[in-house]
Amino acid sequence: MDMPTALTSVEYCDLPGWEDGDPGPVLDGLRRCACYTSAVKPYRTGAFGLAVEDFRSIFDDAQSAGALSGLAARRFFEDRFEVFRIDAPGHVTGYYEPEIEVSPHRTDRFRYPFYRRPDDLVDLDATNRPRDMDAAFPFGRRMGDLIVEYPDRRQIDEGFLDNRGLEIAWAESRVDVFFIHVQGSARLKFPDGSVKRITYAAKTGHPYTSIGKELLALGVFRPGEATMTAIRDWFDRHPDRIEDILWRNRSCIFFREALVYDPSAGPIAAAKTPLTAMHSLAVDRRLHTFATPFFISAPELTHLTGAPFRRLMLAQDTGSAIVGPARGDIFVGSGEKAGELAGSVNHQAVFYMLAPKVAAGRYR
Structure with a gap:
């Protein structure tokens, strides 16, 4: 398969700050994507070649696992996904509601x-x-x-x-x-x-x-x-x-x-599921498939969380300005404060794509 750009297989221990993160909100988002794709229709397959069928068993596991956080959530992803660094210059911006x-x-x-x-x-x-x-x-x-x-x-x-x-x-x-x-x-x-x-x-x-x-x-x-x-x-x-x-x-x-029935919920995005602040990512839909997890490392982006931005995110949205294999827009939240934070996000980043293990052989 011809890739839009080169990928390099890496280990979870290569992800900066992985052991300190809580990908529980990403698992929740994955569960909502599972509901949509089973009840309505699959997401379009991006040029990297991940199809919704590659996620099907993971969707089933996410539904049965229930709410997980911390170590348990990290193990969920480690057991089911392999990590690939996207070998292209990375860049993130922020958006809000x-x-x-x-x-x-x-x-x-x-x-x-x-x-x-x-x-x-x-x-x-x-x-x-x-x-x-x-x-x-x-x-x-x-x-x-x-x-x-x-x-x-x-x-x-x-x-x-x-x-x-x-x-x-x-x-x-x-x-x-x-x-x-x-x-x-x-x-x-x-x-x-x-x-x-x-x-x-x-x-x-x-x-x-x-x-x-x-x-x-x-x-x-x-x-x-x-x-x-x-x-x-x-x-x-x-x-x-x-x-x-x-x-x-x-x-x-x-x-x-x-x-607005639930003021705490984010807007329904292009993936037809609610966004989660600081865990939902807009990507280039031509290249990437919705519901793909990405680990984003942006060491110089510190004002969102008070520390270097390093966390797992879920591809749930897209945008006209989001073009390229390592280009992302971070959903920061809703309201004026979120707007102030989002407007200052314009940073280099390293993108890691998590591919289901059943599909990982295509990328090695």
């Missing part, structure tokens, strides 16, 4: 909408993608018998979706809406005290453009300075530049909505 005040109707204060998925947006694959459309586009617009590129962020901001009843709620700040597009989910707080959660449903299909990199190229920031907080502060000082900068990212996100 924002909480913002919204209105169910447009007002003078609340003017910027979150949209549901339009009915003319279609998923694209090799069977229906027009020959002249970039193969990287996962979505397009159906117009009669034709499929064309969907209007981009600027066209939508300028009214393309007006009067179609797609607005879930209205926010006070265009910048807030943009960053929730980047995060992929949010908790919306309505004037009557109710809370609704929105999560990613689809996107226009245009490639993601990092506005941090755009501002870096413009000389606004030096390398390492373009955190979410710094970008927000810059927009506060330069409101006349907001549209120009945001429209450079042509990708626009659509959402689905749900009530």
